[in-house]
Amino acid sequence: MSTPNGPGAPDGSGGPEGPERQPPPVDVSPAHQARLLELARLAVVVAAGVRPEADLRSSIAAGPRPDVPGAAFVTLTEHGELRGCMGNLDPDNAVWASVVDAAGWAAREDPRFSRVRERDLANLHIDVSILGHSVQLADPLAWRLGVDGVIVRRGTRRGLLLPEVANEVQRGREEMLEICCRKAGLWKGAWREGPSEVWAFRTLRFGGPVLV
Secondary structure: OEEOOOOOOOOOOOOOOOOOOOOOOOOOOHHHHHHHHHHHHHHHHHHOOOOOHHHHHHHHHHOOOOOOEOEEEEEEEEOOEEEEEEEEOOOOOEHHHHHHHHHHHHHHOOOOOOOOOHHHHHHEEEEEEEEOOOEEOOOOOOOOOOOOEEEEEEOOEEEEEOOOHHHHHOOOHHHHHHHHHHHOOOOOOHHHOOOOEEEEEOEEEEEEEOOO
């Protein structure tokens, strides 16, 4: 499942246990971070048409592959401005596969931007965000601005914001939840009303230039 930094799904881990409950941090070793970033970079270059898909398949097959399950987002920026952001939110997917999917989608399928071309690569920065387990909040405002990501879920509709979005848009908790609602196709105050659910999660974010 993909999303342009918008509709997503909590991983279903845990239920509401009160407003004090916080999502756990994400633990990915430096070696695995480096490998995931390598695969993400290659996926973007392949999506731009510079290298063949076979190169990506060969790199994956050669390993190492971090096979622990995990959802991921990949964000592309150009001169500090957003250029693409997509995610694979299947928590049962191998994390390397989530990263590869998200990187390719961010480069060629984010509906807000044109497809990344070879001429764009030199100016692109890539960030990989590995999503941790989400927890449902009894108090929809009991999440940490700029630390936790947030999901609003109502029936089959879902809207998601990564933690760093709070710093980028300089909004408070209520405004962030309103943005989530709009991303989910809901009215802005839907997060206040049952049966809407608010979930929080942590991410581990790392990145660098696309071309190294």
